[in-house]
Amino acid sequence: MTGHVFTIAGGKGGVGKTTTAVNVGVAMEDAGYDVVIVDADLGMANLAAMLGIDHDTSLHEVLAEQAAVSDTLTEGPGGVTLVPGEQSLEAFADADPAKLRKVIKTLANAYDIVLIDTGAGLSHEATVPLGLADSVLLVTTPDSVAIGDAGKTAQLARRVDGEVIGAILTRAEEQSEIDEVEREVDHPLLAVIPEDSEATTDEPLVLNYPDSDAAHAYRRLSTALERVLKGEAVETIVEEETEWFPSAESEETTEDEDDESSGGVLGLFGG
Incomplete structure (x- = not known):
């Protein structure tokens, strides 16, 4: 029996695909x-x-075709194995995405x-992993462009016979953002990862900031x-999984405090 292939995708760069891959990978390694x-x-x-x-x-x-797959295997945090990429333009020019299937x-x-951690955009090299997956996960921030690009990625996945099983909303700060993603992305919302100013470095969060709201969300x-x-x-997510949202009462309190400081409700999450 072969292993299950999850492709983590999203048309826009910087939405948290790599962070999601790392934290999910470490959490599932920890689960056995x-x-x-x-x-x-x-x-x-x-x-x-x-x-x-x-x-x-x-x-x-x-x-x-300059090395074997076994040569790339690198020990990562929490016991996961990594297959790293190269950052040079020369390496990019020489790499054949079609060979990714093997x-x-x-x-x-x-x-x-x-x-599989994928790149941004709708290029050939970003499309190939969609067709190789048993399950595709869409990652988006609340940004309207990111949400739109996630939707385009889902459409592209269908064209190459990829099965999108759900979406992940990162850097979330309020319920209205969840509502918009659920309206615009026609797939179950599997996770909401909060913006957390105290857990934004030293990945993976599930190891280095295990008690943070973001780490708990990745484990769920x-x-x-x-x-x-x-x-x-x-x-899909349930209300208990977003209990870290500021309540109406806390928002009112913060707004009162904002008369004397410039923090605002977003200050709760370092936004």
Whole structure:
């Protein structure tokens, strides 16, 4: 039996795809699964750099037929395995995205879970991982452009026979943002990750800031994905999963305090 391939996608850059891949990967490794994370952002690879991990061989070299998949395997935080990418333009030019299929098949035969971190945009190299996935996860921030791009990514996934199982909203600060994503993205909302100023560095959050609201949200997402592995239906978030939203009472209190300072309600989350 081969492992399950999750592709983490979203048309806009900077929405948190890599952060999601890392935190979900570490959480699922902690739950007992053997996890590998592949940095398939061929144009702007940043997985290893974000984690401060050195590596000898990259995915780009495999796609250029200059190395074997086994040469790229790098130990990551929390016991996960990484397949890092290369950041140079020369490596990008030499890498053939079509060869990613063989790489993912090889990894799926060796690991329980393969998480593919994709690049931004709707280019060929960003499209290939959508068709390789057993399950596609859309990541978006509350930004209207990001939401629109997530929708376009879902449409593109359908064209290459990718199955989108749900969306993840990152940097959320209020209920209205959830409502907009649920209206605009025609897929279950699996997780809402709060903006958390105290847990924005030293990834992964689930290891370095385990008590933060963001870490708890990523662990709930990982639990939801475990249901997918068991063949169960995915479930949308429930009200208890966004209990970190400021209540109406706390908003009123903060607004009163704002008369004397410039914090505002967004100050609760470092916005």
